[in-house]
Amino acid sequence: MSAVFNFTFVPWFRSVAPYIHMHRGKTFVVGIAGEAIAAGKLPHIAQDLALIQSMGVKVVLVHGFRPQVNEQLRAKGQEPKYANGIRITDEIALDCAQEAAGQLRYEIEAAFSMGLPNTPMAGSTVRMISGNFLTARPVGIVDGVDFKHSGLVRKVDVASIQRSLDFGAMVLLSPFGFSPTGEAFNLSMEEVATRVAAELQADKLIFLTEVPGIRIDPLAPESEDNPIDTELPLAAAEKLLQSLPKAELPTDTAFYLQHCVQACKAGVERSHILPFAVDGALLLEVYVHDGIGTMVVDEKLEELREATADDVGGILQLIEPFEKDGTLVKRSRTEIERDIELYSIIDHDGVTFACAALYPYPEARTGEMAALTVSPQSQGQGDGEKILKRIEQRARAMGLQSIFVLTTRTMHWFIKRGFQPVDPDWLPEARKRKYNWDRKSQVLVKKF
Known part of the structure; x- marks a missing residue:
């Protein structure tokens, strides 16, 4: 058994080495959908991110909380309200979002603080820094719909985030921003991750989502004859977006793809859509040649x-x-x-x-x-x-x-x-x- 293990482990580890060298010192912005945490995937995701950071990668982690906020709302007898794929955040929804964010930050920090023997976290020291790194503005009234306390990112405090990363910490961002007057706004994880990746000029933007990636024929049913397109040049991704229906739900093909395209156009070389349902999806995408999800690559057409x-x-x-x-x-x-x-x-x-x-x-x-x-x-x-x-x-x-x-x-x-x-x-x-x-x-x- 030991000889077989040695025979497979050594060549495998050697094959991973070039990717370890390649990513050392690089900056990854990782957006985790709230559905991943609700599905119980946080412990393994934390282990994988701690391992990636230990190999010299600077990590900014942005968490979502869509299902957690909805659960809080329903517990208070309210139904979630959306328009054009954006939550309408009234006073009750804002309270629910603040409660959900506080609980999730506690769970995330706890997951990265574990160090039990015989686990991937043994001996790890992950320092997490979070704070008011985001300035926000209201979505306002769009097509007659008042989005109330829903907001958009106005400004990212890049210098403070970069100092935290250089200090060796992992930066944790909740989808919340504050106006100069101190008013809180509920943001979307996807917009926060995209803007932060663009402002930092990150090397990768990675979404861990409910969807496995973009299929060769995105409008056809899932099947073995319609596999995941593992790499999409930016020009092809933009063309595909133009042919897709407008995204309303996170499971719509265009939902994450539009953010990947936006990030690449803003200077992020590679953006990824990965399925959180696959254990180790982050490691498989970052350290294995063919990856597991879809990667949008900023390649100039003339090249x-x-x-x-x-x-x-x-x-x-x-x-x-x-x-x-x-x-x-x-x-x-x-x-x-x-x-x-x-x-x-x-x-x-x-x-x-x-x-x-x-x-x-x-x-x-x-x-x-x-x-x-x-x-x-x-x-x-x-x-x-x-x-x-x-x-x-x-x-x-x-x-x-x-x-x-x-x-x-x-x-x-x-x-x-x-x-x-x-x-x-x-x-x-x-x-x-x-x-x-x-x-x-x-x-x-x-x-x-």
Whole structure:
């Protein structure tokens, strides 16, 4: 048993190490829906956040309290009132919100103070700092609806939050803000987390929510044939938002997506939507390559895009050295011109730094990723992974269930990214007929 554990633990821990190094010193803003706490997930979430912080990540934690406030209201014989997805906060609802916030802050601080032996919290020292970091303004009267004590973030005290993070503390924010006259306003967790992430220029904004992420077809039913889209470029996310109905409920597809888009447009590189129902969702998203939810990535369109006829020369120049040393199969200009719409490229200031092509085999529900090339000038900067993700997105959009590659030298790179070796006989018949048995290329497959 011990030998088996050692055999699996050591390579796993080594595979996690690059992500530990990558995130050290970075700032994450984590928004936890009140539903997660109501579902009893707080102890494990606290353990995971304490572990993430122990590996050098600066954490701002924003908690929601939607179900807790509703429970308090119903206990007082009141029903929650909403308009356009925003709570109408009258005097009774404001009292309930203050009670719920106080109780939740107590529970959260208690969860981060635990240090029982034989638990992930053993030996941890998490100092939490909270305070009046948010200045708010009223929502006011919108379309004839008076939102009373519901508010919006007017200002974030970035300097104070940053000092607390630099001190080594975890910052805890409740969705409350105060006006310069001392009036309290009920805010939404989602808006607070988004504004704080934008003002801090955080490296990540992470929502732990009831929804598992954004599906490939967000309007279709949940199914294995409609999996979670693990990575959405900002431009694609904005386009998707325009096609979705207006969000009224947190379970509406557009509800969290609109906040992720807003954060990315404000300078947050990556925004995530994760399911709190999955134990360890935070760790799986942050320290595992493929993640578990949906990540919206701020990538400029001019950098990562589909190729056009004007890019043929740049692609030829990029792949030529790799064809000469035998890494790639030689392709003629005519062949690339013919297939140019199948290529995706990364372009910096008019220079092609990476490319790959997707040749679909619809009858076999698969496609070949070919000519994956990254310029020596940008290797090690993640361009290969960006191109791979784009090819995966294009394959899913075509309804393919897998992609495959043929390689003689880069087998391990693909295996680390979820590909599995298969026998050449696995290839679709049309591709098998063109397989060069003398070259003895390894065939690797990644299934979605």
